[in-house]
Amino acid sequence: MEKSNFGVKVWNYPISGCQIYFIAFLFYFLPMFLVETTFSPVNRWLRLFAYISLPLLFFKIYILDQWKKKGLVVITFFFILGFIVWRTTHYPDLLMLAPFIIGAKGINFRDIICWYFYLTLLLVMTMMFFSLVKIIPNLIYYSEFRPTRYSLGMLYPSVIAAHYLYLSLAYCYLRFSKLNVFDYLLIILGNIICMLLTNTKLDFLATLIIVPVMIIAQRAFLGKKLSSKIAAFWWMAVPISTVIMIFLSYFYDSSNYIFNKVDSMLSGRLALGHLAFEKYDVHLLGRIIVEHSFAGVKGQKLSNGGGALPSTYFYIDSSYIRMLILWGFLAFIIVISCLTFIAIRSTVRRTYILSAIILVSSLSFMCEPHIIQIIYNPFLLALLSNGYFSSLDVKENKNAEC
Numbered sequence: 241m242e243k244s245n246f247g248v249k250v251w252n253y254p255i256s257g258c259q260i261y262f263i264a265f266l267f268y269f270l271p272m273f274l275v276e277t278t279f280s281p282v283n284r285w286l287r288l289f290a291y292i293s294l295p296l297l298f299f300k301i302y303i304l305d306q307w308k309k310k311g312l313v314v315i316t317f318f319f320i321l322g323f324i325v326w327r328t329t330h331y332p333d334l335l336m337l338a339p340f341i342i343g344a345k346g347i348n349f350r351d352i353i354c355w356y357f358y359l360t361l362l363l364v365m366t367m368m369f370f371s372l373v374k375i376i377p378n379l380i381y382y383s384e385f386r387p388t389r390y391s392l393g394m395l396y397p398s399v400i401a402a403h404y405l406y407l408s409l410a411y412c413y414l415r416f417s418k419l420n421v422f423d424y425l426l427i428i429l430g431n432i433i434c435m436l437l438t439n440t441k442l443d444f445l446a447t448l449i450i451v452p453v454m455i456i457a458q459r460a461f462l463g464k465k466l467s468s469k470i471a472a473f474w475w476m477a478v479p480i481s482t483v484i485m486i487f488l489s490y491f492y493d494s495s496n497y498i499f500n501k502v503d504s505m506l507s508g509r510l511a512l513g514h515l516a517f518e519k520y521d522v523h524l525l526g527r528i529i530v531e532h533s534f535a536g537v538k539g540q541k542l543s544n545g546g547g548a549l550p551s552t553y554f555y556i557d558s559s560y561i562r563m564l565i566l567w568g569f570l571a572f573i574i575v576i577s578c579l580t581f582i583a584i585r586s587t588v589r590r591t592y593i594l595s596a597i598i599l600v601s602s603l604s605f606m607c608e609p610h611i612i613q614i615i616y617n618p619f620l621l622a623l624l625s626n627g628y629f630s631s632l633d634v635k636e637n638k639n640a641e642c
Contacts, residue, residue, distance in 0.1 A: 257304040261347050262355060264293035264300075268336060269359055273615045277367050277393050278377040289334060297339040305345055315342055318574075321525075329526040331495055333612050334571055340614060341578070346624035350414070352625060357410040364403050367393030370632040389439050401440035402608055404430060405447050406616050409597045412454050416593045420456060424451045442507065442607045450600055457596035465498025474595040475583035478604040482560045482576055485606045489561055509607050513561045515554065526568030531555045558610035559604075567612075575612055575620070583620050594622055 271286035301307070307315065318338045326335035344352065371378035371393035379391035389397040408427050415423060427450060435444040444609035457466035492514035493499050503510040520529055531554055556562040563572040579598055586594035597619055603610075 256345055257300045258348075258351075260296050260300045261343055261437045262351075264283070264296035264343070264497075265340075265352075265355060266359075267296065268293040268340070269356075269615060270350050270363075272613075273360075273363050276395055276399055276615065278371070278391070278395065279367065279380065279393070286529050287337060290332070290336070297343040300343050301339065301345075305343075318342070321570065325526050325567055328523075328568070329528060329566055331566065334567055337612050337614070337620065341621055342393060342625050344621045344623070347625045349622050349625040352618060353413050353546045356421050356614075357414065359405060360403060360407055360410075360615070361455070364400070364407075387439050389610065390437050392437065396544065396606070397438035398440045400445065401434050401438045401443035402604070402610055402616055403602060405443050405600075406610075406618075408447055408450055410618070412450060413593060413597060416454075416461075419454055432597060443604065446600055446603045449603065453596050453600055457592040460592045461590065468590070471592045471595065472587060474592070474599045475580060475587045475596075477585065477599040478576055478605070481602040485513070485558050485560045486564065489558065490517050507608055509557050509625075512554065513558055516556050516561055516565055519554075520565050523568050524570050526566055526571065528568055529556070557607055557609055559609050560606065562609050563611065578620060578623050579611075580620055582619070594619065 271290040275286050278629045301308070301315065302312070322335045322338040326332055367376065370376045371391070374394050378393060379396070381389040381397060383389075391397050392400055394400050394403075408430070411423070411427070412419060418617070427447065431444055431447040434440070434447075456467045456470055460471035488502060489510050490513075491499075492503065492510045494503075494511065495637075499510065520527065556565065560572075560576075563575060577600075583595040583598045586592060586596075586598075601617060601619065605611045612620065614621070
C-alpha cells in the first residue's frame with residue numbers, strides 16, 4: 241500500500257514550466273559543450289542527444305505557457321524558419337536558439353545565468369583537469385610568430401578564452417549591485433592567466449574592457465549624470481560594430497596600408513571575411529559553406545605544419561559575417577534586432593547592465609563566431625525571460641545571492 245501511495249504521489253507531482261525548461265537546458269548544454277572539446281570524436285551522437293531538449297521546450301511553450309493564438313502563429317513561424325535554416329546550412333544553432341528564447345518566457349533570467357555560470361565553470365574545470373592528466377588530448381599549438389598555446393581539453397585555445405570572457409560577463413551580471421575592486425582584480429588576474437595559456441589577444445582585450453564598462457554602468461545605475469550620458473549610447477554597439485566589420489571586410493584591399501594594418505590587428509579577420517564575400521553570395525535563408533580551421537586534432541596538425549598560413553585554411557571567425565553568409569540575411573536581421581532590443585530595453589529602464597554586457601559582447605562578435613551559441617553567449621535568452629534588473633529589484637534584493 242505504501243509503495244502504491246508513493247507511486248501515486250510521484251505520478252501526481254506537479255511539473256512546472258521552470259523545471260521543464262532547465263531539464264531541457266541540461267539536455268542541450270552538456271552535449272553541445274562536449275562537442276567543443278576533445279572529449280569525444282563522435283560529435284554526431286552528441287548533437288542528436290541535444291535534440292531531446294526540443295520536445296521538452298515545445299511542451300512548455302504550446303501546453304504550459306498559455307500563449308494566445310496569434311502569438312502561437314508567430315512562434316510557429318520562427319520555429320519553421322529555424323528548421324529551414326537548419327536544413328539549408330546543416331548547422332543546428334538556429335533550430336535550437338528560437339525554442340530556448342521563446343521557452344524562456346516566465347523564467348527568471350538570473351536563474352538562467354546562474355545555471356549557465358556554474359555549468360560552464362564546472363565543465364571547463366573538468367575538461368582542463370582531464371586534459372592535464374591525459375584522459376583527453378591537450379592540443380598544443382606551436383608557431384614561429386607567437387608563444388606556445390594550449391587548448392586544455394578544448395578544440396582550440398581560443399575556446400578557453402571565449403568561455404572566460406562570457407563567464408566574466410555572467411559573473412558581472414550576477415554581482416552587478418555588489419561589484420567592487422576585488423571582483424575587478426579577480427577578472428583581470430584570470431584574464432592574464434588565460435592570455436598566458438592561450439595567447440588569444442582579441443578576447444584578452446575584450447575581457448579587459450569589462451572593467452571600465454562595468455564601472456560606468458554601476459555609476460550610471462546610481463544616477464551619475466556623466467556615466468548615464470555615456471551609457472545611454474551603448475544600445476548602438478551591435479548595429480555599429482556590425483556595419484564596421486561588414487564594411488571593412490567587404491571592401492578590404494590587401495594593397496591598402498590602412499586595411500592591412502587593421503587586418504593585422506584583427507589577426508587576419510578582414511582578409512578571411514573578404515574571401516568569404518568573394519566565394520559566397522548572401523542568401524535569404526543561408527547556405528552550406530566549406531571551412532577548414534585549426535580546431536581539433538586535424539586542425540592542430542595543419543597549424544603545426546610551420547610556415548605561412550596554409551592555402552587550405554578558411555574559417556569565418558566574425559559572428560556578423562558568419563551569420564550573414566552562413567545563416568542568411570533573414571536570420572542575420574532577426575538576431576541583430578533582438579540584441580539591439582535587449583540593449584535598448586536595458587537603457588530605457590536605466591539599469592544598463594545588459595546594455596553593458598552587449599557592448600562588450602559586440603566587440604567579441606566582430607572577431608569570434610559565438611553570437612548565437614548558448615554555451616558561450618546566454619544573453620539572447622534575456623529577450624522574453626523575467627528578472628531584468630530594475631532600480632526597484634536591485635534595492636529590494638541588494639543582498640541577494642545566486
